[in-house]
Amino acid sequence: MKQRIFSGIQPSGTLHIGNFLGAVKNWVALQEKYESIFCVVDLHAITVPQDPEELRQKTLELAKIYLAAGVNTQESTIFVQSQVPEHTELAWILNTITKISELERMTQFKDKAKEQHQNSNAGLFNYPVLMAADILLYDTNVVPVGEDQLQHVELARTLAKRFNQQFGETFVVPEPFVVKEGMRIMGLDDPSKKMSKSAASEFNYIALTDSPEKIREKIKRAVTDSGKNIRYADDKPAIKNLINIYSLLDNVKPEEVENIYKGKSYSEFKADLAEVIVDFLTNFQEKYDKIDDKDVLNLLNEGKEKAKKLAEKKMAEVREKVGFLM
Ligand code: AMP
Ligand code: TRP
Numbered sequence: 001m002k003q004r005i006f007s008g009i010q011p012s013g014t015l016h017i018g019n020f021l022g023a024v025k026n027w028v029a030l031q032e033k034y035e036s037i038f039c040v041v042d043l044h045a046i047t048v049p050q051d052p053e054e055l056r057q058k059t060l061e062l063a064k065i066y067l068a069a070g071v072n073t074q075e076s077t078i079f080v081q082s083q084v085p086e087h088t089e090l091a092w093i094l095n096t097i098t099k100i101s102e103l104e105r106m107t108q109f110k111d112k113a114k115e116q117h118q119n120s121n122a123g124l125f126n127y128p129v130l131m132a133a134d135i136l137l138y139d140t141n142v143v144p145v146g147e148d149q150l151q152h153v154e155l156a157r158t159l160a161k162r163f164n165q166q167f168g169e170t171f172v173v174p175e176p177f178v179v180k181e182g183m184r185i186m187g188l189d190d191p192s193k194k195m196s197k198s199a200a201s202e203f204n205y206i207a208l209t210d211s212p213e214k215i216r217e218k219i220k221r222a223v224t225d226s227g228k229n230i231r232y233a234d235d236k237p238a239i240k241n242l243i244n245i246y247s248l249l250d251n252v253k254p255e256e257v258e259n260i261y262k263g264k265s266y267s268e269f270k271a272d273l274a275e276v277i278v279d280f281l282t283n284f285q286e287k288y289d290k291i292d293d294k295d296v297l298n299l300l301n302e303g304k305e306k307a308k309k310l311a312e313k314k315m316a317e318v319r320e321k322v323g324f325l326m
Contacts, residue, residue: 003141005030005177008039008081008134011058012050013197015065016205017277018185021248022146026179028070030144036076037138037307038066043081043088043130047123048116063296065208068288079303081134086311090133091126093322094159097166098129102158106151132156136163137311139172147183148194150176167321181244181254188222191238209285212278219274230261230269239266246273249280 007027009019027038040062045055059080066078081087103109106128113120128151135143135156143153153176160171185195187204195205203221210218225236232243232254240254247254261269320326 002033002035004037004139005034005142005144006037006039006135006138006140006174007144008041008044008131009062010041010045011055011062012045012048014205014207014209015062016195016197016207017245017249018146018195018205019197020069020208021182021185021245022178023144024066024069024071025182025248026144026177027066027076030142030177031072031076034142036071037140038071038076038078039081039134039307040066040078041081041131041134044127047121047127048112060293060296063300064288064291064293067291067296067299068284073299073303077303077306078299079307080300083300083304084307084311086137086308086315087130087133089315090137090318091130093318094129094133094136094163095126097159097162098155102155103128106155108148108152128152128155129159132159135174136160136171137314138307139310139314140174141172142177143174144177146185146194147178150178170317170321179248182248185245186237186241188218188241191223191241206277206281208281210281212282215277215281216274219270219277222270224266224270228265230258230264230266232258242270242273246276250276 005027007023009015009023027036030036040059042055042059045058063078063080067073071078103125109125109127112124131149131152132155135153136159143149143156145153153174157173160173164170164173187193187195187199188206189199189201189203197205199205203218206215206218219242222242223238224242225238227236230239230243232240234240243254243257246252246257250257252260
């Protein structure tokens with residue numbers, strides 16, 4: 001029997017190549033080997049205020065992005081988190097075995113709470129518990145994510161083990177999956193911080209929707225390191241990041257990129273990198289534009305039914321173990 005992978009992205013903000021290279025690219029690469037479930041996590045998205053109509057729109061758009069990126073729904077399941085209520089039910093139960101101190105240690109919570117100190121809500125605090133529920137509900141073996149989610153996957157592992165110990169063997173203990181070069185794509189305007197949808201400047205990221213002109217402009221303006229050589233090294237974080245992007249999109253090893261550009265200038269390298277990104281995104285956008293909203297809604301409906309079957313079965317087991325009247 002195939003092992004299972006589960007992952008998700010929030011339908012908020014603008015998706016960028018960091019999301020693609022850190023997460024979705026690996027989903028597509030893994031989907032043949034694993035039974036795959038990819039979720040649009042709208043319940044997570046509302047931990048920061050969303051406009052309802054826009055949220056609905058973004059949910060559909062994100063499902064289309066999964067498809068355009070190459071998720072194959074013949075084999076893989078895509079669905080929307082809020083359409084399977086077992087996620088919130090399991091999250092509640094897991095909340096009761098989660099320590100407040102464990103959640104206080106989560107760096108994403110600390111960062112987000114700092115941004116919106118006064119009205120930081122309880123959903124933001126419990127966010128990692130809902131994510132653990134997403135993962136554990138489906139007996140997930142492997143969770144492909146970017147580096148910023150590793151701490152959350154670790155919590156899911158802790159909660160699985162704790163529940164199993166307290167109530168008997170119930171959950172699979174999941175493993176995270178990251179690819180070193182893509183797990184942390186850095187900001188183009190500041191290579192000391194990760195590329196982020198909520199960055200102040202659009203010159204921080206390449207959005208999946210950027211036009212060729214915009215991509216060329218952004219890469220031209222991307223920060224570089226001191227020196228002249230195209231070197232893949234930790235003391236050259238800006239160039240290292242650009243080499244990683246080139247390497248992952250063009251499927252060549254970072255060392256090969258270094259070789260190709262030996263003796264060449266930053267500007268030559270950047271011009272080529274821009275074209276690698278333009279080629280990739282033009283192709284992606286063509287596929288995206290061809291996808292019909294009605295077809296996506298149908299696929300999400302099918303996905304919901306498949307996910308529901310698995311989730312209902314698992315929750316019945318959980319309710320019984322916890323001691324609820326059957
Ligand atoms: P989010 O946008 O927070 O829903 O993240 C969606 C996925 O993209 C998660 O697996 C993240 O770990 C991943 N991700 C987000 N930003 C980056 C980045 N700068 N580099 C690599 N992966 C990222
Ligand atoms: N918290 C993840 C992020 O922001 C999204 C997410 C929610 C997720 N549930 C998940 C990722 C389950 C993997 C598995 O990126």
